[in-house]
Amino acid sequence: MLNILFVGDVNGKPGREALKAIVPSLVKEKKIDFVIANGENSAAGFGITDSTFTDMLSAGVDAVTLGNHLYDKKEALPMIENDSRLVRPANLPEGNPGRGFSIFTINKDSKRINIAVANLTGRIFMAPVDCPFRAADRFIKDIGDNARVIIVDMHAEATSEKIAMGFYLDGRVTAVLGTHTHVMTADERVLEKGTAYISDAGMTGPFDSVIGVKKEIILRKFLTGMPERFEIAEDDVRLNAVLIAADEATGRAASIERIQIKHG
Numbered sequence: 290m291l292n293i294l295f296v297g298d299v300n301g302k303p304g305r306e307a308l309k310a311i312v313p314s315l316v317k318e319k320k321i322d323f324v325i326a327n328g329e330n331s332a333a334g335f336g337i338t339d340s341t342f343t344d345m346l347s348a349g350v351d352a353v354t355l356g357n358h359l360y361d362k363k364e365a366l367p368m369i370e371n372d373s374r375l376v377r378p379a380n381l382p383e384g385n386p387g388r389g390f391s392i393f394t395i396n397k398d399s400k401r402i403n404i405a406v407a408n409l410t411g412r413i414f415m416a417p418v419d420c421p422f423r424a425a426d427r428f429i430k431d432i433g434d435n436a437r438v439i440i441v442d443m444h445a446e447a448t449s450e451k452i453a454m455g456f457y458l459d460g461r462v463t464a465v466l467g468t469h470t471h472v473m474t475a476d477e478r479v480l481e482k483g484t485a486y487i488s489d490a491g492m493t494g495p496f497d498s499v500i501g502v503k504k505e506i507i508l509r510k511f512l513t514g515m516p517e518r519f520e521i522a523e524d525d526v527r528l529n530a531v532l533i534a535a536d537e538a539t540g541r542a543a544s545i546e547r548i549q550i551k552h553g
């Protein structure tokens with residue numbers, strides 16, 4: 290059985306600090322074999338940079354998924370294009386920098402196991418993109434026999450679209466894990482044909498905030514409708530993640546467990 294940790298959107302420096310403080314001991318305690326984290330907000334809430342990516346790797350993260358904020362920092366484009374540990378939504382315009390899935394090889398009990406990590410983004414209340422369902426069909430075909438274990442980060446706003454994706458991919462992938470709303474949902478389950486599912490894995494970052502941003506700023510914006518410069522909040526930092534146990538021979542998930550840990 291493989292233990293895979295999937296960490297919800299890592300938000301700014303507080304999120305990265307929580308990651309570095311919590312993940313290494315969690316990996317030991319829960320005998321985790323592979324760590325994935327969503328890094329689209331790792332650079333002060335907007336995008337990813339070389340240094341925030343390096344920071345996440347230093348916490349023991351093996352694969353980083355992205356989302357609608359992936360291209361916010363222009364300096365990240367070459368890295369997104371060239372580093373296969375970074376995975377961006379598969380349903381972006383063809384030819385965009387980066388890859389929609391990546392295959393990782395780990396060694397466990399002197400066996401080599403391939404794990405595919407894929408990323409999709411939703412179309413409801415989000416910028417227009419290609420059909421995520423067809424994009425999933427394509428990457429499953431492309432992955433083929435190269436990996437039994439496939440973890441999909443479904444980066445989307447609407448729970449309906451995420452749940453639909455869970456059912457669409459049930460039995461074809463190991464897990465469909467929602468991200469983007471930064472609010473963890475309590476609907477984790479293993480679907481009928483063995484796919485672990487949660488609508489949102491939540492956020493790793495400051496909870497004394499409106500989804501990571503200082504609450505005073507967002508309140509002002511709602512009350513006045515005036516533009517505001519967003520700043521990452523600082524207090525009540527927590528890690529949000531899910532732990533999936535999967536059978537590497539079949540690619541089926543045995544369990545999914547929510548993890549919430551307060552930092553400091």
Ligand SMILES: [Fe+2]
Nearest residue numbers: 298329330469
């Ligand atoms: Fe996010």
Ligand SMILES: [Fe+2]
Nearest residue numbers: 356357358469
């Ligand atoms: Fe997002």
